[in-house]
Amino acid sequence: MLGWCRMLVKRSLIDAGGNWKHVVRFLQSVDQSSDLVETSAGNMQIATGRHHTLLISNSSVYSCGSSICGVLGQGSETTQCVAFTRINFPSLSHVVHVSASHNHAAFVMQSGEVFTCGDNSSFCCGHRDTGRPIFRPRLVEALKGVPCKQVVAGLSFTVFLTRQGHVYTCGTNTHGQLGHGDTVDRPTPTIVEMPEVVGSVVQIAAGPSYALAVTDDGTVYSFGSGSNFCLGHGEQHNELRPRAIQTFRRKGIHVVRVSAGDEHVVALDSCGFVYTWGKGYCGALGYGDEIDKTTPELLSILKSHLAVQVCASKRKTFVLVDTGTVYGFGWMGFGSLGFLDRGPSDKVMIPQILDSLRPYHISQISTGLYHTVVVTNRGRIFGFGDNERAQLGHDTLREGLKPTEIFLQETASEAGLVSGSG
Template identity: 30%
Template sequence: MAEEGREERDSSSCRGGTSQGEGGGGGGENSPVRRVLVISAGASHSVALLSENIICSWGRGEDGQLGHGDAEDRFSPTQLSALNGHDVVSVTCGADHSTAYSRSRMQVYSWGWGDFGRLGHGNSSDLFAPQPIKALHGLKIRQIACGDSHCLAVTMQGEVQSWGRNQNGQLGLGTTEDSLVPQKIGAFQGISVKMVAAGAEHTAAVTEDGELYGWGWGRYGNLGLGDRNDRLIPEKVSAVEGENMTLVACGWRHTISVSSSGGLYTCGWSKYGQLGHGDFDDHLIPHKLNAFSKSFISQISGGWRHTMALTADGKLYGWGWNKFGQVGVGDNIDHCSPVQVRFPLDQKVVQISCGWRHTLAVTERQNVFSWGRGTNGQLGHGESADRNVPKIIEALSLDGSSGQLIESSKVDPSSEKSWVSPTERYAVVPDDNTQGQTSSSVRGNGNDVNVPENDVKRIRL
């Protein structure tokens, strides 16, 4: 029976055809081209939501973050069949885990690495297939943000739930205790939150009134509060020149925000130029980027140590750490000022997402591009090569030569072990107390020993 089921899934690979509107005939056997609605990049994996409720994931699968029921890497977009028919409207990647939200079912699903309770299921077990977060059932969710080891959800009413790792107060609950299930942030009582963003160990939020808040780990000024102290509860950022903020994003240890007038502000860690101010100096309060004085920023995304910004006229700019080409400008040197990313036929960009070492973009021509680190297949090109300029993901793109042929998972999640106890796997977690020490699985450079250079995060016993 299991083999029959697998054959059935293999034969149902997603293939798009010519749009009916183009041929003028309607009817026909060709199905409409599937549009990519949402893209999200994690540490070494990627997820996309397509029209017709198709969810695909690819890249590193060691921790179950792809949701296919196994721990295998996928080098091309592969349909996540476990959520078929669930009416998913959003997908979000954490570092090594993933989430999805079904509006009609009012249900959040999560899967992947479960340490510190980042999956929200009341334990620290890994999940290799999506499971509903019971504590969030019935809530109308506006947005979900996932960092390295913690997550947050904003409801339509502007309330915020948080869960996962909390050693520096990044959950905003007033403690440093991890939370295995979502809890409401009481400090926002009477304040309507519009959007949240999660970094490695810090969090930021923008309210409906345009106020910026920061909390959690603040050593590099990444909270924007003018000092290097941690905060256990959200605190309002006052030094933004009186501008209302509309967007916020977090990198590993820096924060990016956009004002109602389209100005871009950054603060925090800038050793690799990720703040974009033309230098490598940290900033303890948000500073406006002069490079965009004549542009209106419409979208932002923060990577591990790089940043991307999209202008209202569809131009994409990147800066920061570029060892693997994740800035996308044709070289592998760090950039401390914004540099424009070029696309074939000068396609305008409509959506971006930064992973730790790779970047994804969707263009107005309904093409998906990726660049940066590719060692685990997170670029979706069917290979493990790094790329320092955008390369089209054939299977997801209108201009792709594969006719939108998307692989289907050959694993039946119901026939596999869907969870793994933390006692069966050992997690190597970067610890700020290990400054100056060395580790067999976490290497660094000087003061960055807690920021691993390699792709090894877990040692199997």
Template identity: 30%
Template structure:
């Protein structure tokens, strides 16, 4: 509907252009350069100037005049890019320098990354604790945690500001993907690279060793690769042919090969060999793939329904995501334990873990089937009734005392009263009671301390 055809008191209809999911939060880019976020907010990852959860999409007021053109979620932080001003913004949990501002402070409203000002960026990738950016010239910059070499800088020291990955000098990088502690890249010539933590073969290099600099994956069936994505400890890649390959950790079937075997080199997902894949995304332990007909497939860890097949059983091979038969999906993003997608009709669906409101339905309930987010969908409220955060200037609050926050890692051994109440809420058809969430086997609970 054109603005000129609206009544004077009707708000403009907006559409969701892109969605990105983090550990327990979600972010959407809308027409009109608006950005909204929802879900867990205790580390500032929502950008609203506080540590509150949002169970419904809320406009980030401080980005209102920034002309944002791209968004990307890390686990507990978020980035945005404005093409018109060539500015990268970041906010959220700041440990290990993942925000790129030269320190490890958390930020509760977006701030520009000074080291990247004026640089034209084609893509930003965010992992658990590190980020990377590709310039339009094909150069790569990385920053954040680097204990296993995931920044590709030739050492394992963290970087508090973006630094150029010199190993890619003369090599034009097309696409990047970041996992928990590893990174992957596809070049313009179709080559695949991996670096960082490689214990499960997630670098695709045929061994379980770490790499401090990008290493080229050996050729696979003479394929040229066009897309790459990372899960927590696994990697997904798509070739020009549309063939899908996965490698790395498969304890929960997240590689999609019908078993639980790790693969140290790219291995084709046979179940989708007749379905040309055009988009992929990796969650903590699950994977989704979109084919050229707009059909969405999911597999892997499914404890909270994040695969989208109506149950909570792990799936070792690709399964058609249900409740989307009448729509064609055009974009999808996996969070740690939830999934969000946009359809060609402009509807937004989410499913999986919902205990922090990251599904955007106004509650804190897990769902094993996709449910339309009414506030954002073209067949719903079409973004006309979205609230905005109260912080409107850069002088707003950007620090929250440790006593006002919860633990960062999404474990539920300690909960606020409100989360206990959420657990006891009524659960409807195809909804899963929020009860337990495991954490990485080697992780310790990250308690907040002062800066």
């Protein structure tokens, strides 16, 4: 940790003319951007799934959108929430981290306990009961006594990061995405054996069928499906165990954060530089073309900016810089890239500032399949893109090309809950 802090300070001092306040803000922003962010309205975290959104606000969790397989955690009677609605937890512990995926969700409590809900037919929720979806958050019993600090939901699998820097996985393992050296599914979280020289893991990320782990010495390990070159090794072979990405090692690059998209990956290093690799379709890598990158490459067009968060999803990428400005590139995806002057299927080939967000200082951004949600430093929430299933927290809006503010429902009785058997 000290190593990358020194490099951050050096880069920040050069760019900021010795302004220590700037350095401190930068360090805090990098540390918070992927987890809880401090806003003037309290601590918040936003997480977008395929057709839904989850939000932590002051230790409570809210959900909106489609409740397929129980991903909203609102009970079997709810098929949709048309406004952000509080999720009731069986524990008194405060929620400090949340992850959303296509068919399940995971929550980390202040105590380190993990709760999950959604479709557990693939064991991705970490429970042996696969007979029916889990409609309300349930404690992952197998991790009792193993406090966690982060959890990420992939497609039918889950990765857990403990406070001691160990990684556990469960769920589908067709491509080796669980990292255990085989393709055998795991019904409950099982520890991943990392190479002996590895330090503590400090951050994890998961794509549809692959996973990434960043260690405290700045090394990135990848495992699972090698399709689209997302593992960063220059080939498309599956990796059944964690394997270090050598490009970063050879160049002495200390990575601090990664974001795993459907077909590409974005990384942030200790100097605030951004790297991308994987499938270049629609300009998602930001190099002005659609050429695949088999190993990580520096996105030099953003080299003059201090990036503090990177966010990848389906053929699109966002980069948040320390000034609170957001850059986007890739596929517009029904307006989810946020450019008001582009069509719903257009491509943005190089990073461009989202003018629609210029009036706000953005603290965090998360993007799903066709929608994107941001949190400002004042605790305001804005969403844009597809809202066909109320994933932007509005009942009548169908497509929000312009960022629309989202509000919370304090009690379930006030919320627009839609019930049904489907």
